[in-house]
Amino acid sequence: MNADRLIRRVLKPLVFLLCLGPLAWLAWRAAGPGFGPNPAEFLNRFLGDWAIRFLLIALAVTPVRGITGWAGLVRFRRMLGLYAFFYVCLHLSSYTVVDQFFDWSAILKDILKRNFITVGMTAFALLIPLAITSTKGMVKRLGAARWQKLHRLVYAAGILGCGHYFMMVKGNQPEPLYHGAILAVLLGYRVAVWFRRASAARRNARESMRAA
Amino acid sequence: MLIQIRKRSDPRSSEITPKSAYLDYVSRRRFLGTAVAAGMIGSLPLPASAAAPKKAALQGVVKSRYKLDEPLTDTEAATGYNNFYEFGTGKTDPATYSKDFKPKPWTVAIAGEAAKTATVDFDDLIKPHQLEERVYRLRCVEAWSMIVPWVGVPLADVIKRFEPSSKAKYVAFETLNDPQRMPGQKSRVLDWPYVEGLRMDEAMHPLAILAVGMYGEEMPNQNGAPIRLVVPWKYGFKSIKSIVKIAFVEKEPPTSWNRSAPNEYGFYSNVNPTVDHPRWSQAKERRIGDSLFSAKRPTLMFNGYADEVAALYAGMEMKKNY
Numbered sequence A: 001m002n003a004d005r006l007i008r009r010v011l012k013p014l015v016f017l018l019c020l021g022p023l024a025w026l027a028w029r030a031a032g033p034g035f036g037p038n039p040a041e042f043l044n045r046f047l048g049d050w051a052i053r054f055l056l057i058a059l060a061v062t063p064v065r066g067i068t069g070w071a072g073l074v075r076f077r078r079m080l081g082l083y084a085f086f087y088v089c090l091h092l093s094s095y096t097v098v099d100q101f102f103d104w105s106a107i108l109k110d111i112l113k114r115n116f117i118t119v120g121m122t123a124f125a126l127l128i129p130l131a132i133t134s135t136k137g138m139v140k141r142l143g144a145a146r147w148q149k150l151h152r153l154v155y156a157a158g159i160l161g162c163g164h165y166f167m168m169v170k171g172n173q174p175e176p177l178y179h180g181a182i183l184a185v186l187l188g189y190r191v192a193v194w195f196r197r198a199s200a201a202r203r204n205a206r207e208s209m210r211a212a
Numbered sequence B: 001m002l003i004q005i006r007k008r009s010d011p012r013s014s015e016i017t018p019k020s021a022y023l024d025y026v027s028r029r030r031f032l033g034t035a036v037a038a039g040m041i042g043s044l045p046l047p048a049s050a051a052a053p054k055k056a057a058l059q060g061v062v063k064s065r066y067k068l069d070e071p072l073t074d075t076e077a078a079t080g081y082n083n084f085y086e087f088g089t090g091k092t093d094p095a096t097y098s099k100d101f102k103p104k105p106w107t108v109a110i111a112g113e114a115a116k117t118a119t120v121d122f123d124d125l126i127k128p129h130q131l132e133e134r135v136y137r138l139r140c141v142e143a144w145s146m147i148v149p150w151v152g153v154p155l156a157d158v159i160k161r162f163e164p165s166s167k168a169k170y171v172a173f174e175t176l177n178d179p180q181r182m183p184g185q186k187s188r189v190l191d192w193p194y195v196e197g198l199r200m201d202e203a204m205h206p207l208a209i210l211a212v213g214m215y216g217e218e219m220p221n222q223n224g225a226p227i228r229l230v231v232p233w234k235y236g237f238k239s240i241k242s243i244v245k246i247a248f249v250e251k252e253p254p255t256s257w258n259r260s261a262p263n264e265y266g267f268y269s270n271v272n273p274t275v276d277h278p279r280w281s282q283a284k285e286r287r288i289g290d291s292l293f294s295a296k297r298p299t300l301m302f303n304g305y306a307d308e309v310a311a312l313y314a315g316m317e318m319k320k321n322y
Ligand code: HEM
Pocket: A041, A044, A045, A046, A048, A049, A051, A052, A055, A088, A091, A092, A095, A117, A120, A121, A122, A123, A124, A157, A161, A162, A164, A165, A168, B029
């Protein structure tokens, strides 16, 4: 089997199923032992946790590809990004359905009044156009350059997602900071690459001037 | 037996869940390294860990007039879903990480503006008083609630023994500060030791008790062994746990959550459905044990104890003195 087929036939389906793992686990809990003493909190936090994890995992594709040199990784990026969106949607649904039970006025008040929800909602809003334009057809329609520019919104969504988490916890709890640190490394990698490219470009320009 | 046992005619899945099965998630949801695999494995339930140390039944407890018509929260939930950051910030951390905690021997320092100040052994502090059972609502600031049968003694009776002076305007409480015994104190989630306080008239109110047990047994470690405060008309965090010091003071004492986030947690922190926490509404609450799709319940002014305590705050602006 060549590398392309291995990715298409084996690795992609495997990763696809793995990403459903948290959901399967949730289904098992729902059917069996239940969600514990505060099921609404359990569900919402579980989904929030996986939303931020998948967002970070999707953001890790480019740096890991750069460091390992495994170009094939990029072929998992869309799936992982869509999974992040998927878990954000489930997290938002659990808030809307279980926590507020479609109390739209309470939800609207929350979005406007409670900063951590305003921030979470903004992150969600930023992810919507990215999910819509994730298809091959859309990439073509937008053109690669514009598509790439648009998809830089994911950096902002990552920052807002981590901010939402940080703002939500009580006291000085470290978990949001761990996530923030990981995000900083993932975004820092991109900044470093950008700087290196920029200075390489300057060096090239200087050298070609000297040569001229 | 003094405790009403809830009728089990209609068990919900959460009620028949062994504690260990649902205790696993929240405590181990901390991001496990960075790996997906680690995260997924970390979410899988582990086999039951060693059971919590068995607590002795309390003898000679009398029922009090403080009862509620609502069913008691299951013991499993009341002792398995806790906020007690001295043992970790996850809801199941206190039960998990307090297993080795030895609450006895225990002394409480009585200090400050009083005729009698001393370091008193736990037994000497409690023995002179009649233990009573008080079934109270417990309303957490996080908008969930329980119905708990506490066993304890009126705080006022204990206070009177030490003859506070006229300068004693407030009572300040302090939790044990010992990171070796309370591993959660190794991280600076809050400024340790945890401190709380009441105005003298609040502390003297008959509803306020020093609790030494619940569900007819000695206080479980995760609920604040061996002795804790219970002030049912205030948010749960006011009911300070594992008390080592009670001081009578002239000025309003600092309180831990107020120091951590002054705009979110005031000194009074009375349960009040009309004053929202900046990050969430306090109008409603989730009753622990309710199912995923049960509606939230309306939160009651002073947690349902308005008739008894509203007079304490007559003329006070509750929005300012939150
Ligand atoms: C990119 C988008 C988002 C991400 C990555 C995200 C992630 C998270 C995380 C990690 C938590 C903390 C979970 C925990 O403590 O274990 C959380 C909590 C929460 N999120 Fe989100 N979230 C997002 C969007 C939203 C949106 C749009 C809403 C609602 C409009 C929302 C509502 C909440 C609520 C209410 C909590 C607090 C739950 C509680 O206090 O128990 N989130 N979120």
